[in-house]
Amino acid sequence: MSFANACLHEKIGQVRMDVCEAILSLLDAIMLYHGTYFKRGIKRTFEELSQFPLDGKFSEGIRKISESKDVTELRSLAKSLILYAENYTSKVTEKAIPTKESLSGTYEEMYSNWRNKVEEAAVNNDTYSSFVNMCCLQYMISDVSADVNIGTYDIMEAYNPDCPEDNVRIYDEFLADYEKIYKEAGIAVNRFSDVDKFYGAYVGEDDL
Template structure:
């Protein structure tokens, strides 16, 4: 696995230098490969900043030895929004390592954004305003919890709400989750300030067996976070069941979606093997949001799995996730087969 990762990183760098030397401003690595927290199914987290329209063609998704890789673009404008705390993706700026740079000016521009992010985090007024935005996002998810009719959807929306509350809390402390979700709960525990009862409510919500208990814990956590931020409890409009006309799938986009999503399936596989019940829940929530979104977009049947989650025995959850993987694969391969390469050399051969 480590050998494939190193080969992927070398290939990404060489391809930028050889095929896109003036079209890509920067290529950056982040995540487990950079912070040395890989597991047996870890991918390489990588994005790039295009310098021209042609630079967007540097994007690539592929599967090698059961691991999905996604080299994706982010514009300078989006990186700037992250630096201004506009998206909870701060490690992609604050902890990224430059793999390739078109020029020293591009490096200086990126480092200026990193410094700007540090300044924003140090500004109490700015960071608290962004924290309150995350509180409002959590309230929107709480609204959807109340409108949900099955345990899968309840857990999906409640889990997303707790993630937004966690983002609010960490921002209010002037920092962020440097390793993303990898050490999510440990990082929360290390914060100097946290809303009263938040840890207990979060844990109890993950372990909750019924929608009622989960909703109660989420409401308590949201109220406590609002008090912590000295903010009013956000008002939300009632949830509406808007009719959606399914789109016609683009076969290439569907395949790329799966190649990118495979890392989420793999995280749950590793969580189940290691008995990491809290991270299995969190990663399951993120996987459900992605799958439910594409099913709704293209009119696919719902693929539910959070309803069988049991923190004391992840066996049934793991099995259901495997079934969902196969069912999603079958839906996508109605339109186009998903290429799977045994090793990195066979992937390179497919590009010739």
Template structure:
């Protein structure tokens, strides 16, 4: 049970206003979230990056987010940059949890009025992620043409 569960629970039950209910429910949710994080750290088997489990992940980060981040920050489009930041952050969080890669916090550098620090943080995260590839001996897959890519992933399938 979360610390102070009983008082948090009764805070929800005894709330007299919508504002009190929201505040009490949020406090209870935060307590449960802290408990989950503590138990996860204590009991979950944590994966380690490996040659196999990193396959294609850097390429996915590059293809799905790099150009979006660069384009949105260059044009000053804060909404597009935020959308890209959230997608990239979600991807990096998933890789950290499922593949054991380092954790990155891109959003701490996000400022809608000044997008350059976010762009730079994203590019640093990509460099660090690439070092994970190097560490496990994996090379980035690169294709000179779309035909090379098609053959690699679809073989002799004719489109």
């Protein structure tokens, strides 16, 4: 939030306060990552950081912020610090292999939630709807791939703002690839001839 504020504010005094808040949050995050906290006061900050395998550019970036007289430079330095700290504190975890238990129902959800909306957006030349629904697909892909090794899919890199029809193709190509992952995991895609059968399968026949 502090970095977002630094990008929104224009007066250098306020931006300095925003990036200072960002720095303090990053420093706390690094300490917590190592299971400790600062014990010796602000003037000993860099001494305490030296016990960790941090790139020297991190401390250098903090010093440059304290010396900066330019709003654009302050934002750029803060961004670099945030990206470095995010990478530094990221824990690499081994992802699970695709299984029926981990993936069952995800293809159907990806299809039923947004696929036809993307097609409708193409028919209506509705770029906004196409954009939002493609992003929703990407959110779900990212959520699934965070825990399960389904590969990397950057739908929004391929997204075409000039041609909503092309986004239908992109969506379908992903679904075709994802169905292969389904099959490798021993899962058959559930397909329904009409909406009532789909609703009955996922909500319950008694609710029809």
